[in-house]
Amino acid sequence: MLLAYKPGRSLFNRTDPLMKFVWICIIAGWLYTLRDIKTVLPVTLGVTIFSFLAARVDIWRYLKITLIMAISGWGMIVYQGWARPGEGISIWFLNLSYTGMEVGIAIVLRTFGLVASTIAYSVSTSPQELEMSMIKVGIPYRFSRIAYLALRMIPTYQYDLQAIDDVQTLRKSKKGFERIKTTLAALLATEMRSVDTIAIALDVRGFGAHKTRTELNEVHVSKKGLALVIVTIALMIVQLVYFQ
């Protein structure tokens, strides 16, 4: 699975989770300060290429996701074109402005960049590291543990999703939206049953008995992480000052 954590020796795998977390926040902020295609495109491309290299993201799987995003991105481009007035083109009964469509494309590109950096973060950060980073930035452990659990259960949900698909194929259920609807209903209803089990398992192990818990591992800011953040901030300043 594209978002699942993969242990490894990539640059991102060896970078501390806290600085990666900060990095992803900077990238998000940076992308959302950019408004036009000419500035968004190079930043998105740069972030995507860096993410691939630094976290060794499976490029083919990323392209699959990008394809889905590109298809759904058309909706955004059309909507922005329709919603914003100005000179443009007419398709069937829709009048789409150039300005609006450009804004739509910029939004889609920004999303691409954000997705690439998120994938880089998630494939190189174990749920435990994520939990530790969250605790470090002051989020109570009960909440950070829930995030951890959500990531921990992804393979189970993926396995169950496959089982649903298999059964529905054999039962020759209708495809398209109908299949999506029945799949989601079966998955949600079944997984809700395991929520009780997980809750009981956590309760009998004293989860939430105290406000804090003993942390066996601690997050330390590494030189690599610090360098990553400083270089990104420097690039952002240069881009915003000289190329905006």
Next chain:
Amino acid sequence: MQLSVNNLSYSYINGVRALTNVDIQISSGEFVLLSGPNGGGKSTLLQAILGILYEYYGGKITGEITFGGKSVKNLGIKGLAGRVGFVLQDPGSQVCNLTVIEEATAALCNFLYPKKEVISRSRDALKLMHLENLENVSVDTLSGGQLQRLAIASLLALRPKILILDEPLANIDPEGVADVIDALKEIKKSVDIVIVATHWLDPFLELATRLIVLDSGKVTIDTDIEKLPKCFTAMKKAKVEVPHVMQIQRKLAGLHILTRIVKGKIFLPANVTVMPVKRHNNGTGKDIVNLNDVFYRYPDGTLALKDITAVIKNGVRVAIIGHNGSGKSTLARLAAGLRKQSKGKIQTLASNIAMMPQKPGLGFITTTVADEIAYGTTCSAREVAMWLERFDLSKYKDTSPFQLSGGEQRRLSLAIATVRPMDLLILDEPTAGLDAQQVQFFEEILSTFTGASIYITHDPRIMGSFVQEVIVLKNGAIQFSGHTSDLTSRLYSDLGYASINPTVALAMHYLSANLPTSPSQLEVQNASSI
């Protein structure tokens, strides 16, 4: 240390009575088996002991539970955590961490133990459960038995006074069963009270001191294990799975062979030898699925199955067994045409295939039970009603299938799979968690099925007498393939039993279950001379 359940009654929030005047006193050193039919009140009683009933479900509770003289209600779940350990049925759902050591330390960390103590206690617990060499291993790579031992270890690290286990052997392969039983032998030394809720009594007989049976929310049997043979009729009446050793003893008594049972083992007179009987399958000979030198790789490149050559014939019930991750589900899916082999040839005559997933809810498509049965068929309303009646689901006709209990969902799943004529049926752990009566119902329905069927199961109740052929998988390759009796014969020749211990035999070796579940198949030599 004493656990007292005093005149406990409980009704759910909808008014349904679950427990009635339950009175149980359990003292230090006791190892109690809690059994009874599905819906008999076992889980409810366990939840009451753990304080879960008071805090999670509401409803009306009368009577009292005390633990070491303190009221469970007052202690609450958090007060009991650490003192009472609870191992749930599904080890996969309760193991919430990524690695073995993270899981073992989790509970201690929650109680704010200092780092050093967390590490030393966890390591002690892992050592006790023979998991010390797997500290940094991912929990996803553990077998069912190892997962269950890890769940126990994480609780043992807290050094609880009471350990409660709910169906700890469900969904576990035979080696895992032996693992868990060995673990319990160790636990018995360090925990005051052990309570095991189970349908399958045999494996625990050598450890247990007492059996309590709950039926319709009432205690119907409460006896010392030594006196168990005297409860044969009472157990039958209470719909409890009578231990196989007792069934054998009874059968042999009918042949005037006197035996004795000591700690779950049945001892025969010296001049009596037990031989497994060869069975013949009743297949029509037509190959439904033929796999020839089949290999399968996951999309990420991992080799899941290698060099698989097997034939699944019409009318034959085939079990695929093996450890977690040995490739059982993948093999079944290849046979069903749901996966494409990476190499090799698969020929199939099956065009109508049904699959019962391990979690039955995953297979439902519609919004009512009646619609589920009718889906994809040409059944009239009258036929659907008959089908519902047959599966005892009439009263849930208009209910959402997701609202049914676990046992009911399994019945519905079986109804869906058999409502249309099928060439191939795939059943993934179809009887997990079901009581003796429900297993018998499943067998009755499935024995009338005329196509080929694949069972992914470790349930000894159906492995022993119901399934006809077996494929044993290990690391994606076939370790054994053939008649169940052939495997049993091999095991017998290897082991050379002097006395029968079906429990251990079953746990240690696939298909020794052949013996206990079908005593009529025993050939007892020299019987006439006794």
